[in-house]
Amino acid sequence: MDEDLISSSNLPLARKSVIPGTGFFLPDDVEDGLEEKEAQAALAGADVAVIADADADGLACVALIREAYDDVQVVPEPPVDDEEMDDAADVEAITESTDAGTDVPPEPEPDVDPLEEPEPTPHRVALLPASPHNVEDTIQRVADYANPGIDCYVCDLCPDKYEYVETELEALLEVVDDVSWYDHHQWDEDVAEAVREAGVDLVVGDSEEECTADVALRSLAYDFDERFETLAAVTRDHDLWLREDPRSDDLADYAYWTDAAEYVEVVREYGVDLPEWVQAFLTERRVEKQGLIDRAVARAEFREVGGYTVGVTYGRCSQNEVAEAMREQDADASVIVKPAGSASIRGTDAFERCHEVAGRLNGGGHPKAAGCKPDIYDDMLDYAQHWTTRGAVAKQVILDAFEAVLEEADEVDGSDESEN
Structure with missing residues (x-):
């Protein structure tokens, strides 16, 4: 090659x-x-x-x-x-x-x-x-x-x-x-x-x-x-x-x-x-x-998941600065999907379960900062789709993990309230 x-x-x-x-x-x-x-x-x-x-x-x-x-x-x-x-x-x-x-x-x-x-x-x-x-x-x-x-x-x-x-x-x-x-x-x-x-x-x-x-x-x-x-x-x-x-x-x-x-x-x-x-x-x-930060911020989308606003973007960039820019746009948590297939998850005082989200996707970290790489890439064609769709599949898998974590948290909270 x-x-x-x-x-x-x-x-x-x-x-x-x-x-x-x-x-x-x-x-x-x-x-x-x-x-x-x-x-x-x-x-x-x-x-x-x-x-x-x-x-x-x-x-x-x-x-x-x-x-x-x-x-x-x-x-x-x-x-x-x-x-x-x-x-x-x-x-x-x-x-x-x-x-x-x-x-x-x-x-x-x-x-x-x-x-x-x-x-x-x-x-x-x-x-x-x-x-x-x-x-x-x-x-x-x-x-x-x-x-x-x-x-x-x-x-x-x-x-x-x-x-x-x-x-x-x-x-x-x-x-x-x-x-x-x-x-x-x-x-x-x-x-x-x-x-x-x-x-x-x-x-x-x-x-x-x-x-x-x-x-x-x-x-x-x-x-x-x-x-x-x-x-x-x-x-x-x-x-x-x-x-x-x-x-x-x-x-x-x-x-x-x-x-x-x-x-x-x-x-x-x-x-x-x-x-x-x-x-x-x-x-x-x-x-x-x-320049790379600006491009990633320009691609950002915001989704409502379980009462939280999650900013999601894609790009080769410095994830912390991009997450900060999305926080300034009222994101409670931010996801930056990288071209290599991994993703960084950043939280705020409003959302401190980043490590739980990452833990569902072969990753881990801290309550406000974590990373993962979803197991969704079987061959180079999957990566080609990842690049051309700007990480569409990875974004959805991570958002699904957010939803699962928050649903589980609601169930725990509901159980605790019923016991009291």
Whole structure:
């Protein structure tokens, strides 16, 4: 296949908004092979392994753990090319072309080539990015490639069922000395008990009060300076969607757009006050980010479900900002269906059952923020329909889950009233 057909780097924004990124089209066996090589390279000579969600919260935990273990710092060099340093100055001209109705220049693909051969890193504390959907695979890679007797941390990840990680966790515990698991998501009590009984030091924070970086900060036996306390606080501001510190958006965007390893080293060095060259990078990227947000908001529809207004839209976008825009249009809850098939569900003070809705569709999360991927894609023709209908089937399945959750809640409330 011609690589240009799956590359989104040169697509107009209107088209880029409705189809997945290049990584979606990478076959699982190719992706698995790349991740195997990356794990081997990261674990070569490492004394500690950290399996972490690659968002700002998970990566803040990696920064804290590296600091606690006095791991070597590898701070990226700022760009020296004059044209790169002038990017921020060009944003005004780009914005003017956007206002005139033309597409903004497409967002560059990540600087790291996904097919590039990984090199061993100098870190004693190895970073292994993971997601809720593949945490068991990453646990198994540590079991396969780590030096015997190392410590292992799992951060900002929550298995829906213990069976999903049981075999891999057993293999890991045969290799490592200690496993600590820090998180703040909504854990099923039986899953948490099973993980602890397996021999893991599991610490789960209050998902309404703490992010995982908070949990790591108070759990690690190390006297962190104020810079890291601030890092945890500002990370929490975005992760819990408090929106009280503007720097939290900088952290979230930078973690999303840059390489995970770069993010960790930059926040270790600079804390939450990111250097000018990072700010210039963010400014450039946000031009397109806003364009994708605007398109998703323009597609929004509003449905009444069980007495609540649910905003529903589709697109490749920053889901939190889109959800906020729908909230401002009086949505009690918001659903953002992505081209890759997953969906983000966001609530408000009026609706705090997002995790229940997601739980019916192979997902989970928090009362006000959750995610899922409905099991409705059997082949590429289903995905083609998904893209051309702007997620019509996924939207309806999720709305049906809202209705089922609210009907069940009404039945419980009715039962309680009859008992009284």
